[in-house]
Amino acid sequence: MKPPASPADVIAAVTHPNPYPWYAALRNGPPLVFDEHLRLWAASRAEVVCEVLACEALRVRPPAEAVPRAIAGTPAGEVFGHLVRMNDGAPHVAHRPPLQRALAGLDRQAVHAAALKIAAGLPAAPVSDLCFAMPVCAVAHLLGFADDMLLRVTDWMRDFVACLSALSSASQLQAASEAAAALMMRFEQLVSDQPAAGASLLAAVQAEVPGDGSRVTLANLVGLLSQTCEATAGLLGNSLIALAREPGLRRKIGSRAELLQPLVDEVARHDPSVHNTRRFVAEPTVLAGMPLAPGDAVLVVLAAANRDPSLNPAPATFELLRAERRMLGFGHGPHACPGQALACTLAAAGVQALLADGLDIDMLMDRGWDYRPSANVRIPVFR
Numbered sequence: 001m002k003p004p005a006s007p008a009d010v011i012a013a014v015t016h017p018n019p020y021p022w023y024a025a026l027r028n029g030p031p032l033v034f035d036e037h038l039r040l041w042a043a044s045r046a047e048v049v050c051e052v053l054a055c056e057a058l059r060v061r062p063p064a065e066a067v068p069r070a071i072a073g074t075p076a077g078e079v080f081g082h083l084v085r086m087n088d089g090a091p092h093v094a095h096r097p098p099l100q101r102a103l104a105g106l107d108r109q110a111v112h113a114a115a116l117k118i119a120a121g122l123p124a125a126p127v128s129d130l131c132f133a134m135p136v137c138a139v140a141h142l143l144g145f146a147d148d149m150l151l152r153v154t155d156w157m158r159d160f161v162a163c164l165s166a167l168s169s170a171s172q173l174q175a176a177s178e179a180a181a182a183l184m185m186r187f188e189q190l191v192s193d194q195p196a197a198g199a200s201l202l203a204a205v206q207a208e209v210p211g212d213g214s215r216v217t218l219a220n221l222v223g224l225l226s227q228t229c230e231a232t233a234g235l236l237g238n239s240l241i242a243l244a245r246e247p248g249l250r251r252k253i254g255s256r257a258e259l260l261q262p263l264v265d266e267v268a269r270h271d272p273s274v275h276n277t278r279r280f281v282a283e284p285t286v287l288a289g290m291p292l293a294p295g296d297a298v299l300v301v302l303a304a305a306n307r308d309p310s311l312n313p314a315p316a317t318f319e320l321l322r323a324e325r326r327m328l329g330f331g332h333g334p335h336a337c338p339g340q341a342l343a344c345t346l347a348a349a350g351v352q353a354l355l356a357d358g359l360d361i362d363m364l365m366d367r368g369w370d371y372r373p374s375a376n377v378r379i380p381v382f383r
Contacts, residue, residue, distance in 0.1 A: 031288035057285035082219035098208035119353035234273025
């Protein structure tokens with residue numbers, strides 16, 4: 001079979017069958033590369049990626065557009081505007097640490113067990129759909145939603161995340177706003193109607209911000225689900241692909257379910273779900289020796305940085321029990337995702353549940369897969 005042509009650019013690379021040789025060439029070029037067509041800079045080396053993500057002169061959103069114009073003034077826009085990972089304002093800085101502490105305190109074993117239980121109760125569905133449903137249902141359960149609401153929450157969340165993509169149509173953005181309004185209303189009821197269970201994620205958040213039923217807190221509870229949705233679906237799906245591509249890996253794991261966690265951890269480095277993120281220059285600065293001006297945009301190619309030899313030895317090799325694994329796929333610096341442990345735990349539980357249910361990995365390999373259209377997230381769609 002003829003190998004696919006190289007990606008046209010750094011955005012097309014996200015859904016390319018194998019973008020990693022192209023990423024290696026990008027990484028071996030200048031520290032910052034300007035793409036005339038996309039009108040942005042690209043950073044792909046690990047040290048430059050870390051420099052960009054830690055730079056105080058850069059923002060998560062364009063300074064003049066804190067909320068995307070397409071959703072400004074809508075319920076989806078309200079939620080987006082409150083998300084601590086999508087904004088740099090003082091209120092967001094204040095709300096970030098409590099959410100980080102709540103996530104850091106989760107018991108991974110308890111989360112894994114809860115995720116397996118929820119997965120076992122889901123109705124049969126295509127694998128690609130289960131990759132979305134399993135993690136979102138698990139987090140919705142941890143946040144206190146009743147079991148009969150979990151699939152409804154998943155549907156709302158799959159609609160809502162459309163507001164995070166520049167590729168979404170007008171009808172998808174409308175559905176995203178309807179979903180945002182429904183989720184905010186449900187979270188308001190959840191927070192006010194009953195005390196959260198002692199070991200739940202909702203209880204952990206409420207313990208950090210006691211008595212806070214503000215729109216900011218409610219929006220960031222929606223945000224916890226949205227971070228789970230696409231990124232963890234991609235991580236789960238890409239873990240299945242790793243098993244499909246490497247029969248030796250399956251033999252090594254065998255019936256040892258405890259090895260599924262390092263499998264997912266290595267997939268998060270080797271073939272991550274989030275391939276890039278953006279930063280916007282708010283004031284003149286110099287990055288990697290290159291002067292940047294306000295209004296410039298930098299695409300941070302996390303997936304390329306993960307395979308930088310300076311970050312991990314033999315980076316192109318999939319090593320199940322890699323020593324001192326390092327990765328940048330969950331970010332770095334003030335906006336690093338605090339949900340890394342949660343996402344990897346949920347993905348490992350999802351793989352375990354699918355295998356226990358008799359998923360035929362060889363059939364997945366035979367049928368193949370494509371990737372959902374996206375500018376930054378790599379999510380397989382199994383045929």
